[in-house]
Amino acid sequence: MAKKKKLQAVCPVEHGWKTIKPAGITEPGSAEELKTGDWRSQRPIHNMEKCIHCLQCFIFCPDCAIKTTEDGKFKEFDYYHCKGCGICAEICPVKAIDIADESESLEKEKKENKQNAKK
Ligand code: SF4
Ligand code: SF4
DSSP, X not given: OOOOOOOOOOOSSTTOGGGSOOOSXXXXXXXXXXXXXXXXXXXXEEOTTTOOOOOHHHHHOTTOOEEEOTTSOEEEEOTTXXXXXXXXXXXXXXXXXXXXXXXXHHHHHHHHHHHHHHO
């Protein structure tokens, strides 16, 4: 009769799971440190010409990922924290925010950076 192989748990981390860095918010007030922008598959794109600076997007953004100017106008997205949920685009009364595919946007950005570097 063939011998049964002993099953062994395989852990890829040298000192076990307890040494793995937590990937969530574990300390109060630590959300800002987490690069939630890495989770994004879609990104918001702002159109300044259409924007009426009502700041509805700022109020509704669940990640506080919309930066404003000192005089209370839309400034830019904080792509470090923006998860690409699309709420800002939905809420914008003048459709000044489009949602684009993240990988296509990154490709476009790379091309633009290359072209700017050549100038
Ligand atoms: S909701 Fe739209 S119009 Fe209002 S500030 Fe945001 S982008 Fe501009
Ligand atoms: S896509 Fe979502 S997380 Fe990103 S700025 Fe808009 S509302 Fe905030």
